[in-house]
Amino acid sequence: MRANRRRPAGTACALLAGLLCVVPTAVPASAATDYGIDIDTSATGPQISDRMYGIFLEDINHAADGGLYAELVQNRSFEYSTADNENYTPMTAWEEVAIGNAPGNAEVVNDDGRLHERNRNYLHLALPADGGEYGVVNSGYSTGITVAEGKKYDFSVWAKAPGNAAAPLTVRLRDAQGEPLAEQLRIETDKGGWTRYTGTLTATSSSTTGRLSVTGSGGGSLSLDMVSLFPRDTFKGRDNGLRADIAEKIAALDPGFARFPGGCLVNTGSHEAYEGPDWPRERSYQWKDTVGPVEERATNHNFWGYNQSYGLGYYEYFQFAEDLGAMPLPVVPALVTGCGEDEATDDPELLQRHIQDTLDLIEFANGPADSEWGGVRAEMGHPEPFGLTHVQVGNEENLPDAFFDRFLRFRDAIEEEYPGITVVGNSGPSSGGTVFERAWDLNREHGVAMVDEHYYNSPEWFLANNDRYDSYDREGPDVYLGEFASQGNRFSNALAEAAYMTGLERNADVVKMASYAPLLAAEWDTQWTPDLIWFDNSTSWGSANYEVQRLFSANTGDRVVPSTATGTPGVGGPITGAVGLSTWNTSAEYDDVRVTSADGETLLADDFSSGADQWSHTTDAGNWAVEDGAYVQTETSGENTMVTAGDSDWNDYDLEVTATKREGAEGFLVGFGVQGTGDYYWWNLGGWNNTQSAVERASDGAKSLVVADDTTVEAGRAYDVRIEVRGREVTLYLDGEEWNSFTAPTPEPFRQVVARDEQTGELMVKVVNAQDEAARTSVDLGSARVEPTAEATVLQADPGARNTAADRPVSPETSTVEGVDSTFTHTFPAHSITFMRLTPQD
Known part of the structure; x- marks a missing residue:
């Protein structure tokens, strides 16, 4: 267990940072209580994996470009196209600009003079010779480029001046009304071929509507590509890095693993290899397209309807997982599409190429620096291996037999060359049905080590199916619940998910990992809701669901302590309607x-x-x-x-x-x-x-x-x-x-699970009360002796409450509970989730 999951008991008031510290008092047990929780502290339940809770990163809802990836310039390499989106052109997010009414011209060019064959387009400027300037201005994402006063922003551009003289560049950062946001930057370009130029802009005021302009002068022509602006303060200070506030919220989840890069964008689109500038625009996410220098990476049409630059590529995903202390879990295409397309590719050579790509991926992650792909990793700045242990093949395919035919070939090849790698399969896109049942039959038949389940169901389903994994075969494959959510971001959704998660933990001998999905969403453009972390151009915030995931991760424990609870009277009446x-x-x-x-x-x-x-x-x-x-x-x-x-x-x-x-x-x-x-x-x-x-x-x-x-x-x-x-x-x-x-299963609003921290001996009593009434509860620890005070962290809110950019009604409060004993009574508030830590007496 990682140390940052533990917190000493008795520090509740300090944690509230000056807020009023409420100290509820336990009372002696009474026969008049509404509920009872019996905890068998002498028994030993399943061990809970250090990787129990993790994250799933997919570029959906502009999670990467415009979100986690810190690049502030949209369409930085002029690659947008109507072939990708009917609203796109190569000049999307760009406008031509003239300083001093100077004449000029801007044209996006696709020819042999390009910067790199994967980078198809570049911008050609015809410059004025009369002292004026001509160029382009970029509006960033959504409302514009966000800058904060006093912060530094690193500019870069690839340029070539093919004439006999160099062309000076001027870089300006202004708001939507044209007011300066930083002192302008002057760059003297050299005549000749493509060269990268850099500089720094320091914001003199704050704005969320910034515009970045790049103009040239001096006559002749100038070509530009990869126009870029990054905040200096990226997560961990990484070059080509991640937006700090979003990455820090992910880090606060203390994830045990990070699954990437999808999702539907892995197993949909063309699976063909890159073959020059005319390569298919709608391609499945293939890792070799995303490594190496960023100027040599492609821009790909994203399954979710927008473009992704691959600036956040496989190297950056591995690096982020390492920064988080999380196990990397890459997902590779199995050449069977899903997500509504449902087609199996029947091309032996193409299949073999993808199998080899997967073997090369493992070498990229784990190979020595003098190997072919380990060398690519080392050249990118990471000579040491990333320590890859798991690879997932495929993502919720709807054709289980076709998928398994291909999955087994991937697994056989991986196990032959890398026997220590666990190959993860899946069971389709839902919690039941014919695809699910057939996929599970095949997983069991072929001894798959771990099976990824996905489902998005109603809150009622999550309240009613807490026992889902009670009946799973303890000798069968482990379960990775890779995508789950209760279809909403209200607190009532978070309550239902929390109730369900008590069942995941109780079955920790079967369910080894779980990740809510999707992880990220831009408030200004989403393709899917609900989502865990929301953001706009200037801020980010965790949903009610986020607070639940964060608290379960912080209070996981090492081993389940068996417990039982009485049910709620009156639930489960007849189906009416x-x-x-x-x-x-x-x-x-x-x-x-x-x-x-x-x-x-x-x-x-x-x-x-x-x-x-x-x-x-x-x-x-x-x-x-x-x-x-x-x-x-x-x-x-x-x-x-x-x-x-x-x-x-x-x-x-x-x-x-x-x-x-x-x-x-x-x-x-x-x-x-x-x-x-x-x-x-x-x-x-x-x-x-x-x-x-x-x-x-x-x-x-x-x-x-x-x-x-x-x-x-x-x-x-x-x-x-x-x-x-x-x-x-x-x-x-x-x-x-x-x-x-x-x-019809009966929704049960009162759920519990208990775990033990084996280092401190603390008992973590986790109780969900997802109903309108408080639950006065008798807690019986048997013969266990505990300190008379306990720490309790509680999430409580109106069931319809949502966290927004301006308001966070769903946030935890931590307090001290007094009067705790081997048997005591505690009232769990209506619509609440409680994490109570009981400290053993010496």
Whole structure:
């Protein structure tokens, strides 16, 4: 265990830095308590890995360029293109500028005079000879370039002056109104070929709307490329480094590992090798494109819709992991796409090239400085190996058999040449379903050492599935929960995730690592929410979820101490709600809807012979009409066109309907337990582009998979659908045959786990109370003797609270609890997460 995860007990008031220190007092145990936690301090539970909690870095939501990567100039090498994004041109973020109304011209050129073949474009300036200046100005990202008064900013540019005389350059930093932000920088270029020029600008005032201009004079022409401005104060003072405030928030998570660089951008796009300036623009992230001098690295179209410069490349990722004290976990493409593309590359030579690239990657990380790729690392400034121990092949592929055929070839080659490397597989993009089950069968069959699971589910799912890993095979593969989140950044989301994480720790003999995802998001442009750390151009802040991840990492412990807790009375009532009909990018028709209570009473009967007056629309999508005695949704677009009928109080009923797909990408959806627009169950028949069928549970708009199989739907065929709801038991029939059944899991708002710090002997009691009422709780430590005071760190907030740039309502407070004994009572506040450290008596 790393030392920075420990904190001496009894320092709570000092930690509050002058804030009021609240000291709650424990009281003797009472039979009137609402909950009980029994801790078996004489027993030994699973060991918790030092790598239990880590980070997953993917360039999504402008996480790298415009975010963690500290470069302040956007499109610094003029590589943007409409081939990448319809809104891009090579001059995106640039404008031409004339000083003194001087004549001139700026043109982006792609020819043999380029700086490097991977760097396709450069800027050619025709300069005025009459004493004026002509050039370009860059607006940075979002509102502009952010600078702080008194701080230094390092400028660099590659330039060539092919004429007979050198052309002087002037560099200016101004705000959006043209006011100076620093004294201008004068650079005398040499005539001849490409040369790198540098200088420093010191900000004379602060601004978030800065503009960087580079102008030339003296007549003739001048070519520019790689126009760059970096803050001097990068994380750890690294050249080509990282934005300090964002990197420091990541470091505060004390991550045990760092997975990079993806994610979808690894296994989507072309897998072809680089072959000169006409290489494919949309390529999967391939590590060899991202190392070496930054001016020789490409700009690549990012899967998430913008461009990435590869200034933050594999060397920088390894270096960041080392700076964090985290185990590096690179992910390489397996040549089976995912993330909605779902295609396996069938090219033996291409596959072999990627296998060799992976072997070369291991040499880059671990090889001696006199090896080919170890030499590249050494030349970049790191002669010592990075100590790579794990490599992940692939990322949530939807074609498990095709993936495994390729995965095994990667693993065999790696194990033959580097037997000490652990090769990590995966189980697809969700927490269940046909892909998940097949992938896990293959992982077990082939003895994969560690399996990466990904899922983004509703808060209700996380509250209801705390026991997910209780039944996993203790002799099977280890689990790495590489991506998880409860689909929101409210404190209620963080509470649900915290409750779930107690189950991860309780199963630490199976779950060895976990990382919330995504990690980073630019407030001004996101492709995915929720996210752990948010930022704009001048500041960054941790979400409510971030505070949970940080506190679990700081209070992990070394070994689980077995404990049990009483449940919450009254949770887990019957499934109640109306019924619904819907479509997803498909036209479908419905007829003969009947809802019958368990005792035979008809609650609803509609053959649509008299219209559809019993049905109401819950969304604006779709076009519903009665046609030839059936209720038809005629559009083949619209992702949820639900109409509903009935009473939200209905329970214990049978729903029958005849459903027919007309045309479109998917099948049809039949809802039950409908409480509102975002709260329902539905049977999704022919979903996911008609590749499988599933029951999904939507809670507050967030959907989670309940059960699934590979059933598909034929267009033009009428299907008899029957759904029986009894309490929380649901049985589903298709054309008279039982399709599946399930018991809806019960969300439990009160969860706990206990761990021990083996160096200090402290017991870490972690309790989540995700409900409106405080939980007065009897805590029984058995025969263990502890000090009468304990340290408690608590996160408590309104469940709807969100942290923002201006407001941080979700932040921990640490206090001292008095009256602690082998048996004591403590009240855990409503909507709270508590980390209580109990110190053993000598």
